[in-house]
Amino acid sequence: MPVPEAIDALSSLLGDRLSLSKPDLEAHGQSETYFTLTPPDAVAYPNDTQEVSAIVKICAAHGCPVIGWGAGTSLEGHALAVRGGVCVDFSRMNKVLSVNPEDMDVVIQPGLTREELNQELRATGLFFPIDPGANASIGGMTATRASGTTAVRYGTMRDNILALEVVLADGRIIRTGTRARKSSAGYDLTGLFVGSEGTLGLITELTVRLHGQPEAISSAVCAFEDIGAAVETVIQTIQMGVPMARIEFVDTPTVAAVNAYSGTDLPEMPHLMVEFHGSDAGVAEQAERFGEILGENGGTGFRWSTKAEERTKLWDARHKAHWACLASRPGAIALVTDICVPISCLAQAVEETRADIEKASIPGPILGHVGDGNFHAILLVEPGNAAEMEEAKALSNRMVERALALGGTSTGEHGVGVGKLPYMEREHGEAWDVMGQIKRALDPDGIMNPGKMVRGN
Amino acid sequence: MPVPEAIDALSSLLGDRLSLSKPDLEAHGQSETYFTLTPPDAVAYPNDTQEVSAIVKICAAHGCPVIGWGAGTSLEGHALAVRGGVCVDFSRMNKVLSVNPEDMDVVIQPGLTREELNQELRATGLFFPIDPGANASIGGMTATRASGTTAVRYGTMRDNILALEVVLADGRIIRTGTRARKSSAGYDLTGLFVGSEGTLGLITELTVRLHGQPEAISSAVCAFEDIGAAVETVIQTIQMGVPMARIEFVDTPTVAAVNAYSGTDLPEMPHLMVEFHGSDAGVAEQAERFGEILGENGGTGFRWSTKAEERTKLWDARHKAHWACLASRPGAIALVTDICVPISCLAQAVEETRADIEKASIPGPILGHVGDGNFHAILLVEPGNAAEMEEAKALSNRMVERALALGGTSTGEHGVGVGKLPYMEREHGEAWDVMGQIKRALDPDGIMNPGKMVRGN
Ligand SMILES: Cc1cc2nc3c(=O)[nH]c(=O)nc-3n(C[C@H](O)[C@H](O)[C@H](O)COP(=O)(O)OP(=O)(O)OC[C@H]3O[C@@H](n4cnc5c(N)ncnc54)[C@H](O)[C@@H]3O)c2cc1C
Ligand SMILES: Cc1cc2nc3c(=O)[nH]c(=O)nc-3n(C[C@H](O)[C@H](O)[C@H](O)COP(=O)(O)OP(=O)(O)OC[C@H]3O[C@@H](n4cnc5c(N)ncnc54)[C@H](O)[C@@H]3O)c2cc1C
Numbered sequence: 001m002p003v004p005e006a007i008d009a010l011s012s013l014l015g016d017r018l019s020l021s022k023p024d025l026e027a028h029g030q031s032e033t034y035f036t037l038t039p040p041d042a043v044a045y046p047n048d049t050q051e052v053s054a055i056v057k058i059c060a061a062h063g064c065p066v067i068g069w070g071a072g073t074s075l076e077g078h079a080l081a082v083r084g085g086v087c088v089d090f091s092r093m094n095k096v097l098s099v100n101p102e103d104m105d106v107v108i109q110p111g112l113t114r115e116e117l118n119q120e121l122r123a124t125g126l127f128f129p130i131d132p133g134a135n136a137s138i139g140g141m142t143a144t145r146a147s148g149t150t151a152v153r154y155g156t157m158r159d160n161i162l163a164l165e166v167v168l169a170d171g172r173i174i175r176t177g178t179r180a181r182k183s184s185a186g187y188d189l190t191g192l193f194v195g196s197e198g199t200l201g202l203i204t205e206l207t208v209r210l211h212g213q214p215e216a217i218s219s220a221v222c223a224f225e226d227i228g229a230a231v232e233t234v235i236q237t238i239q240m241g242v243p244m245a246r247i248e249f250v251d252t253p254t255v256a257a258v259n260a261y262s263g264t265d266l267p268e269m270p271h272l273m274v275e276f277h278g279s280d281a282g283v284a285e286q287a288e289r290f291g292e293i294l295g296e297n298g299g300t301g302f303r304w305s306t307k308a309e310e311r312t313k314l315w316d317a318r319h320k321a322h323w324a325c326l327a328s329r330p331g332a333i334a335l336v337t338d339i340c341v342p343i344s345c346l347a348q349a350v351e352e353t354r355a356d357i358e359k360a361s362i363p364g365p366i367l368g369h370v371g372d373g374n375f376h377a378i379l380l381v382e383p384g385n386a387a388e389m390e391e392a393k394a395l396s397n398r399m400v401e402r403a404l405a406l407g408g409t410s411t412g413e414h415g416v417g418v419g420k421l422p423y424m425e426r427e428h429g430e431a432w433d434v435m436g437q438i439k440r441a442l443d444p445d446g447i448m449n450p451g452k453m454v455r456g457n
Numbered sequence: 458m459p460v461p462e463a464i465d466a467l468s469s470l471l472g473d474r475l476s477l478s479k480p481d482l483e484a485h486g487q488s489e490t491y492f493t494l495t496p497p498d499a500v501a502y503p504n505d506t507q508e509v510s511a512i513v514k515i516c517a518a519h520g521c522p523v524i525g526w527g528a529g530t531s532l533e534g535h536a537l538a539v540r541g542g543v544c545v546d547f548s549r550m551n552k553v554l555s556v557n558p559e560d561m562d563v564v565i566q567p568g569l570t571r572e573e574l575n576q577e578l579r580a581t582g583l584f585f586p587i588d589p590g591a592n593a594s595i596g597g598m599t600a601t602r603a604s605g606t607t608a609v610r611y612g613t614m615r616d617n618i619l620a621l622e623v624v625l626a627d628g629r630i631i632r633t634g635t636r637a638r639k640s641s642a643g644y645d646l647t648g649l650f651v652g653s654e655g656t657l658g659l660i661t662e663l664t665v666r667l668h669g670q671p672e673a674i675s676s677a678v679c680a681f682e683d684i685g686a687a688v689e690t691v692i693q694t695i696q697m698g699v700p701m702a703r704i705e706f707v708d709t710p711t712v713a714a715v716n717a718y719s720g721t722d723l724p725e726m727p728h729l730m731v732e733f734h735g736s737d738a739g740v741a742e743q744a745e746r747f748g749e750i751l752g753e754n755g756g757t758g759f760r761w762s763t764k765a766e767e768r769t770k771l772w773d774a775r776h777k778a779h780w781a782c783l784a785s786r787p788g789a790i791a792l793v794t795d796i797c798v799p800i801s802c803l804a805q806a807v808e809e810t811r812a813d814i815e816k817a818s819i820p821g822p823i824l825g826h827v828g829d830g831n832f833h834a835i836l837l838v839e840p841g842n843a844a845e846m847e848e849a850k851a852l853s854n855r856m857v858e859r860a861l862a863l864g865g866t867s868t869g870e871h872g873v874g875v876g877k878l879p880y881m882e883r884e885h886g887e888a889w890d891v892m893g894q895i896k897r898a899l900d901p902d903g904i905m906n907p908g909k910m911v912r913g914n
Contacts (some may be wrong), residue, residue: 102801185867191648212698344559409640441898
């Protein structure tokens, strides 16, 4: 759906900050995973909120789709221009607008990445904890309701956004929320836009909650005979109320891939990677309790360390696990799954998934943020091999069915995008229609990231 | 707006569970504060979700207003039947449907009160922490996005509701959310219904997050020379990351009222009442840190205690502070204010409010959940004294203006109801229109708690 009139008007508005170059369009039409290249008709690089509003007004006038773009790291084809239109790339809107150390919050533009934000905060004693591994933009993370390794302690993006500025589908600019820590003043619009994947409006400014850098941090890694023992350790740790900052599971195939990629020498067994945040005494106490629980579950090799280098090495290896898994099958593309279940069902969900993948012809390492009941399989498919892709999709489909049957969700953190859209009705039933009603109320012409999130959009 | 046809049909459906008795109507037409008696035309007592759906369908067919009723403890006239209609009292829907200790959640009906819930949980090692003092229903607390003394540690209702069952304005029954701890599967409908004050639908079932009963609890009370020193102690404590379970401020007039009402003998000075939750060592460490901070601010009389009786006595006195203040001016009615500001502005907000009240002719003790930047004044007015009521409203109005000017909110936890409706436009600007769009999308005929929350409803 090329919309030449809109592009003409945008070109007058933005000059060379409207790009029509093929490489640029293609860069904004790809995804990190298996989806087909689906480029937009143009890429806009706004400088500020007023420009975003002007862009959306032009698009609204011409019925032209508008798709936000942060860092392009989302995994379900969220930003694919399935109906063409204009991609709004927020990379130039990447400023820190104000740091409020006394209130432990920061006001930023959406294109800032989480690593850039933490760089800016280094001297304040504060940090932004949400860590999806990838160096995503805060706007994109908000739009997908991202979480990652530290959500077990610090919550998800839902819990860490105090207020937003949003450009709506008609170009109106609204503010949701205030800098107060809590409010009962009306519908939770902030919460509504968090996780809305650009289908209700574009986020142009964010007030983000910060946390104090912990006085002490210690990390550890430990091995288990089998998946069940590792997951049982997680369940008991959470139930005992040990305030873990991170508790990550990696299965044997993941460990093998990580060893090969990052030069670690972990035994090829299921592992937990953990981190404790607190006071010196608090961290020591947490580590001791965790040590007891894992001892009872036959965990081995537990040794906790407060050394920054060891810690960095461990989490670097964990963060690169995605690339390590990809490298374990040279040339492969990934279908990354993402389910989340009540923690009492976690062992069953992981074990059944592992067994299911073993029966398949493709490799699929499993890893996850198990403290939340959330895990992924990275299903590795030969490009162009339709049979393998079908197998991967069938495995992914069974994972979702398993999650829903166990009272869980089809996506714990990656979001809906294109990949999980087919499951929305099954997960939500009539509540999915309510999402459609809200979408139509705020975007009656369906120009905001069309083809996503709701039925028939 | 009596709607005889609806009442006839409801009477056939519910028999003697539809009440038209004057005392019953009046009991459901009053509020805990200064609002005029505004009774509904009938009170329905449903037994289950299907009946709630049937009630709403009948009301929808006749354009009859439907107003939910939990425990009737809300403070802004939330449930007043300003357009008449049917009050749906959830007192018969007060069952615990399932307790899932492994997953630390519980599924309940909305009429259950927080004290009843904690009674049921006593043997599980788990508890529901949100504590607004009043023995409110969990459905009502969800509808108002309540919080209270423990929100500084455990969050508000927003953070503790995993999933809801809701009857919509057309009688459809939907489920929002799952039992997974987190999800990125679509718009956050759970969050949208939390705090919607019965204007989008009636909550008929809730999946509520629980927390482990802390191994150790200790409490303390301490006095300060002036408000500034007390509030400065709070700010530093929060900024140091001491994980307070409660940190409550009471000013001198409140202390005097509490002493008289509860027989305590606190010095007549501003006080903080605090509580620590954690392991034995953790609680001791927190108390020590807090002790250092308050020492630097000239706090006196700090003595922490792990004795259950002392603790119960302290929090009982705090919880009765509302009634103590009322009793301090016999026969008075209360206009209870509720603002929340960024914590860096808390001292200014409290001190300016105290000074403003001192200039007035009516008493107004101040107290609050200051760890969140949230506080209240209990403005005590002689019934029928229009000049005093006007003075109280002017004071309350200036508090809201102060909160908004400081980047805060017109209500931290009590909600909008009738009392805060006039501030919605000023606080939200065009975002208030968006709330109206959502309301009209889900309740086009405006039958759900009409006259509340949005413009012209
Ligand atoms: C190796 C790897 C590991 C990952 N691990 C995790 C993980 O552990 N946890 C996790 O949650 N995710 C993870 N992800 C996924 C990804 O990092 C997240 O989805 C992230 O939130 C995407 O942010 P982004 O800036 O890249 O957004 P993009 O991919 O650019 O966009 C994502 C969506 O948000 C919309 N959008 C972007 N900016 C805006 C805006 N300003 N306003 C409105 N809409 C906007 C887009 O239109 C699109 O729909 C991982 C990805 C990779 C590649
Ligand atoms: C002494 C005292 C102290 C208080 N302290 C605090 C405090 O510290 N923090 C705080 O947050 N609040 C406090 N409150 C206010 C009050 O307790 C809360 O607002 C509480 O959440 C109201 O719950 P309820 O069950 O009484 O609801 P109700 O008053 O019965 O109803 C409140 C609103 O919710 C709607 N509603 C009720 N049930 C449902 C349902 N099932 N579905 C949809 N809508 C429904 C009603 O229509 C109404 O709009 C206090 C009140 C008193 C009297």
